[in-house]
Amino acid sequence: MRxxxxxxxxxxxxxxxxxxxxxxxxxxxxxxxxxEPSSAQSADAPDTHSNEEVGLxxxxxxxxAADSGMTAAFGTIANDSDEPVTITGVDSPASEDxxxxxxxxxxxxxxxxxxxEGGFTIQPGEELNLEPGGNHLMFMDLSCSLxxxxxIDLTLQTExxxxxxxxxxxxxxxxxxxxxxxxxxxxxSVEDGEDHSGHGTEGxxxxxxxxxxxxxxxxxxxxxxxxxxxxxxxxxxxxxxxxE
Amino acid sequence: MTADRKGPGSGRKNLLTRRNALIGGxxxxxxxAAAVGIDTVRRGGxxxxxxxxxxxDASSTAPLAEARVGFHGERQAGVVTxxxxxxxxxxxxxxxxxxxxxxxxxxxVLSADAADLAEGLPPIxxxxxxxxxxxxxxxxxxxxxERVFDVVDPSAKPGWLKPLPAFEQIDRLREEYSDGDxxxxxxxxxxxxxxxxxxxxxxxxxxxxxxxWVQEGFRNASGSLKxxxxxxxxxxxxxxxxxxxxxxxxxxxxxxxxxxxxxxxxPGGTSLVIRRIxxxxxxWDEADAPGREDAVGRKLSNGAPLTGEREEDPADLSAxxxxxxxxxxxxxxxxxxxxxxxxxRILRRPYNYDLPxxxxxxxxxxxxxxxxxxxxxLIFASYQADPVKQFLPIQRRLAExxxxxxxxVPIGSCVFAIPPGCSPGGFVGDxxxxx
Numbered sequence: 001m002r003x004x005x006x007x008x009x010x011x012x013x014x015x016x017x018x019x020x021x022x023x024x025x026x027x028x029x030x031x032x033x034x035x036e037p038s039s040a041q042s043a044d045a046p047d048t049h050s051n052e053e054v055g056l057x058x059x060x061x062x063x064x065a066a067d068s069g070m071t072a073a074f075g076t077i078a079n080d081s082d083e084p085v086t087i088t089g090v091d092s093p094a095s096e097d098x099x100x101x102x103x104x105x106x107x108x109x110x111x112x113x114x115x116x117e118g119g120f121t122i123q124p125g126e127e128l129n130l131e132p133g134g135n136h137l138m139f140m141d142l143s144c145s146l147x148x149x150x151x152i153d154l155t156l157q158t159e160x161x162x163x164x165x166x167x168x169x170x171x172x173x174x175x176x177x178x179x180x181x182x183x184x185x186x187x188x189s190v191e192d193g194e195d196h197s198g199h200g201t202e203g204x205x206x207x208x209x210x211x212x213x214x215x216x217x218x219x220x221x222x223x224x225x226x227x228x229x230x231x232x233x234x235x236x237x238x239x240x241x242x243x244e
Numbered sequence: 245m246t247a248d249r250k251g252p253g254s255g256r257k258n259l260l261t262r263r264n265a266l267i268g269g270x271x272x273x274x275x276x277a278a279a280v281g282i283d284t285v286r287r288g289g290x291x292x293x294x295x296x297x298x299x300x301d302a303s304s305t306a307p308l309a310e311a312r313v314g315f316h317g318e319r320q321a322g323v324v325t326x327x328x329x330x331x332x333x334x335x336x337x338x339x340x341x342x343x344x345x346x347x348x349x350x351x352x353v354l355s356a357d358a359a360d361l362a363e364g365l366p367p368i369x370x371x372x373x374x375x376x377x378x379x380x381x382x383x384x385x386x387x388x389x390e391r392v393f394d395v396v397d398p399s400a401k402p403g404w405l406k407p408l409p410a411f412e413q414i415d416r417l418r419e420e421y422s423d424g425d426x427x428x429x430x431x432x433x434x435x436x437x438x439x440x441x442x443x444x445x446x447x448x449x450x451x452x453x454x455x456x457w458v459q460e461g462f463r464n465a466s467g468s469l470k471x472x473x474x475x476x477x478x479x480x481x482x483x484x485x486x487x488x489x490x491x492x493x494x495x496x497x498x499x500x501x502x503x504x505x506x507x508x509x510x511p512g513g514t515s516l517v518i519r520r521i522x523x524x525x526x527x528w529d530e531a532d533a534p535g536r537e538d539a540v541g542r543k544l545s546n547g548a549p550l551t552g553e554r555e556e557d558p559a560d561l562s563a564x565x566x567x568x569x570x571x572x573x574x575x576x577x578x579x580x581x582x583x584x585x586x587x588x589r590i591l592r593r594p595y596n597y598d599l600p601x602x603x604x605x606x607x608x609x610x611x612x613x614x615x616x617x618x619x620x621x622l623i624f625a626s627y628q629a630d631p632v633k634q635f636l637p638i639q640r641r642l643a644e645x646x647x648x649x650x651x652x653v654p655i656g657s658c659v660f661a662i663p664p665g666c667s668p669g670g671f672v673g674d675x676x677x678x679x
Contacts, residue, residue, distance in 0.1 A: 062368045065451075148451055149349025171353065171369040172451050241345075 054164040055081025056122075056156065061168040063152050064132075064176050067145040067238030072101070072136040072176055073154055073168050077120075078127035087128075088119040089157035090137045094242045097140035103133060113138070119159065132176035144242035148172040152242055308380040308433050308466060315359040315384065317665040318512040320672065322385030323591070323627050324495050326471065328433040331461045331595040332442055333518055333623060335389075335424025335658065338453040344396050348677055350452045351386070354428075355671035357448055358384035361441045370444055380434035380466070382441055386672045387427030387516050387660030397676040402509035404632040405661050408517070411643035414654055416613050421520045421656025424456045429516070429625075433466040459520060459656070461595020461623040474547060474555065477596055478620045479528055479651070481540055482547025484592045485555055498589045501629030505587045508629050510675065512664030515631050519624040519639075520597075520656030526608040526616040528651045539647035541576030549578065575647040581638050588637055591627040596620070613653040621655075631659055 061075030073092075079085045090098045100116040111133070120135065122128050130136050137154065139146075146152055151167040158164070313321045338347075357367035362382050366373030393401035407423060428445060432438040446455060463475050477483040488494035497503035499514050508514070528536070537543055541550055541559065549559035551571050561579055563571040572579050583589050599619035608615035628634035642649070663673045 060368075064369075147349055148448070149352045169356070169368055172448065173369050174447075175371060243345075 054156070054158055054162045055079055055083065055085050056087075056158075056164050058156075058164070058166045061154070061166060063139075063146055063154075063168045063170045064173045065146050065148040065170050066139070066142060067147075068142055071139045071142065071146060072132075073139070073152070074130045074132060074136055074176075075168065076127050076129050077122060077156070079122035079124055082124050084121055084123050086119050086121040086159035087156050088159050091155040091157065091163075092139065092152060094144055094146060094152050095139035095142050099138045099140055100135075101138040102135050132173070136176070142239060142242075144244075145239045146170045147241050147243065150241065150243045306378070309378045310364075311381045311433065312364060312379050313362060313381050313383050315355075315362040315665075316668050316670075319500065319514075320385045320512075320662060320665045321362070322383035322429055322431055323499060323514060323516075323593070323662065324490055325381075325383055325431075327463060327475070327593050327595070328381045328383070328431045329463050329466050330433070330435050330438050331429065331431040331463075331593075331623070331625075332438060333459040333461070333625070334428040334430070334442065334446070335456040335458075336426040336428070336449055336453045337456045338391055338395075338425040342395060342452055344677070346452060347392060347396055347673075348671075350449065351673050352671045353448045354384075354386060354445060355666055357445055358386075358441075358672075359668070361444070367444060372440055372444075375436065375440035378434055378437055380432045380437050382430070382432040382434075382437055384441065384445065385427075385429040385431075385516075385662065387429065387662050388673065389423070389425040389427070389658075389660055391425035392673070393661075393676075396673070400510070400676055402515070402630075402661055404515065404630055405659060408631070408636065408639065408657055408659060411639065411654070414643050414649050414652075415657070416653050416655055417657050418655050420457050421459060421658075422457075423658050424660075425453065427516065427658070427660040457656075459518070459597065459623050461597050463595060475594070475596075477594070477622050478523055478525065478598065479536070480544055481536075482542065482555060483594060483622070485542070485547050488589060488591050494589070495591065498587075498634070499591045499627050499629060503587065505585070506629045506633065509661060510664050514627050514629055514662045516660045516662050517624075517626045517628070517631050517635050518656065518658050518660075519626070519654050521622040521624050522613045522653045522655045523621040524608050524610075524612060524616075524651045524653070525618045525620055527610050527612075531651070538573055539575075539577065539650070541572040541578040550576075573647070575645050577642070577646050577648045580641045580644075580646045584637065587630075587633055589628070590635055590638065593625045593627065595623045595625065597623055610650075611653070613655055621652075627662070 057078040057080050059076050059078070061073065063073035064071045073090075077087070087100065090100060092098055100119055101113045102116040103111050103113050105111050113136075115138075116135070120128050128135065148171050150170050152170055153165060154168055155163045155165040313325055315321060342350075360367040360370075361376055361384065362379055364377055364379040366376045370376060388405075390401060390405050393405065410417075426449075428442075428449075430438055430442050430445070432441065464473075469475075474482045474484045474487075488498040493502070497506070500512065501508035501514070531539070533544060537550060542548060543550065547555040548557055549572065551560035551563045552558070559572055559578055559582070561570070561572055561582065565571055570576075570579075597620065601617060601619050604615075604617050604619075606616060608618075626635055664675070666672050666674055
């Protein structure tokens with residue numbers, strides 16, 4: 001957590017530096033300009049230890065808390081290398097089935113999530129934003145609970161066989177409730193909610209009248225029904241914490 | 245190329261870039277460079293981007309936009325920090341089933357979010373990141389009630405951490421303004437900033453407990469008073485004279501227990517007592533200036549003791565009138581509040597409150613704690629190393645006799661332990677989890 005936070009806090013500065021560097025790299029070989037980004041990257045070292053090998057920098061990463069079923073992780077992935085990098089997959093100890101997802105607008109105007117065919121290719125010097133309502137890393141079936149305040153390990157797999165691991169802090173989050181479409185070809189046939197509002201506690205007690213109850217009751221109308229479909233019975237026992 | 249890199253995301257880079265655009269960065273290149281400059285300045289003047297005149301432009305046009313109080317340190321911010329214009333106090337009741345690991349997670353999120361907010365940066369998953377850009381001296385101070393210690397580390401619980409004894413002569417305490425398991429004190433010179441910070445932090449706490457009460461307070465606007473001016477309460481009195489100060493050792497001594505006869509419950513830790521004091525402005529209106537000054541023992545004009553000329557003059561409690569009465573009356577507030585031991589001092593950092601009313605009219609009667617066209621009072625916030633040794637004796641004397649009790653009614657009361665600050669990467673209270 002310590003490394004993750006410090007890296008994150010430097011994220012804005014380093015991203016700006018990287019942006020500046022990219023410009024410099026395109027335009028000239030000024031040694032002063034090449035010195036700055038290397039210091040920025042060393043500051044980000046905890047998240048970029050695979051940087052040279054993979055050529056990627058991850059900043060602002062986080063995952064949405066959930067006690068079972070599906071959830072998602074977000075962040076910004078920058079390609080610092082001179083070559084295009086294609087992310088073909090993602091792994092986490094929290095879910096055996098993880099997917100790279102994009103959000104698309106269907107013919108009926110509703111946005112749905114679907115697996116990104118061929119993965120995400122990031123051109124040199126460009127970055128990929130993973131964010132609620134857009135592209136994201138999808139946990140398809142949690143094997144343990146992601147609890148707010150914990151961190152979860154994620155590993156990006158690239159086309160050339162490399163892996164880049166990083167920790168993502170977990171937060172309770174009420175957004176990211178896009179409809180999930182398991183089949184890109186059959187858009188709209190099945191709509192599962194992605195939402196599984198975060199649990200505060202490590203226990204499995206779902207007593208009424210506490211904040212857990214409030215969490216569920218807060219979901220209005222459609223999101224509530226999609227939640228029910230997505231995570232099944234909201235009263236089902238939560239899985240043990242991924243950190244246990 | 246920079247433009248190509250801009251995604252649709254809400255990343256910090258975009259925020260910085262947008263802010264820079266407002267300042268006047270015209271090209272993409274200048275934008276990136278200026279963003280580095282701003283960020284560098286914000287982090288304490290690291291080399292590489294300093295001296296950017298655009299940054300100065302920003303602060304001269306919006307003095308609070310860059311006003312920051314760092315979150316991390318040996319002591320929490322928001323105690324000796326000069327009080328910003330707005331202060332909200334929020335008590336949280338923790339869930340019955342909350343465990344040690346839960347509180348660890350809760351405090352990690354709370355601390356990380358508070359640190360980001362203090363820097364003017366959006367915390368993780370902030371859905372209104374634009375509202376964090378102006379910290380305006382935002383501070384978030386965390387207090388622990390008994391429950392936190394019971395769950396995390398009972399052996400660390402300070403002996404004084406419990407409700408104050410009842411003061412039956414004066415108290416009319418209401419549950420909605422009393423007690424609680426966890427306290428958030430959020431202060432800022434910008435009410436917008438405070439509202440967003442409060443919302444964001446409470447979202448993070450929602451999984452762990454319920455909001456027990458919120459007390460919203462205010463002082464003079466930033467820029468209204470010269471720095472260091474003692475505030476006034478809604479009775480018009482100068483309120484908070486003879487506070488300990490960081491200009492000598494008195495703040496360390498009194499608030500952090502570094503003097504003989506006191507002991508900090510944890511190094512860098514202190515305590516907070518909040519007394520919500522209803523002020524009956526209607527019966528106060530019946531008192532004319534001489535009576536008001538007599539009740540307190542200070543001049544209304546400048547807060548000077550009735551035996552002196554300036555606010556900072558020491559009160560001469562032995563001075564008598566030609567008729568032989570004490571100039572500062574036996575029942576005067578400042579006589580009754582005067583310390584009887586070197587330890588009996590407190591840091592007062594109060595906020596006024598003035599609630600909206602509806603269907604309100606007439607006059608509040610004598611001794612009433614509501615009524616009339618106002619619902620006003622004081623959130624009396626007192627910081628000291630040991631409330632039992634320092635706060636309680638003063639409060640006992642005031643409960644026994646204080647002319648101000650004619651117009652005031654305590655309607656809320658709570659005591660919290662204020663843990664030390666934390667370092668970057670740590671969290672408030674982390675030391676309690678080491679055992």
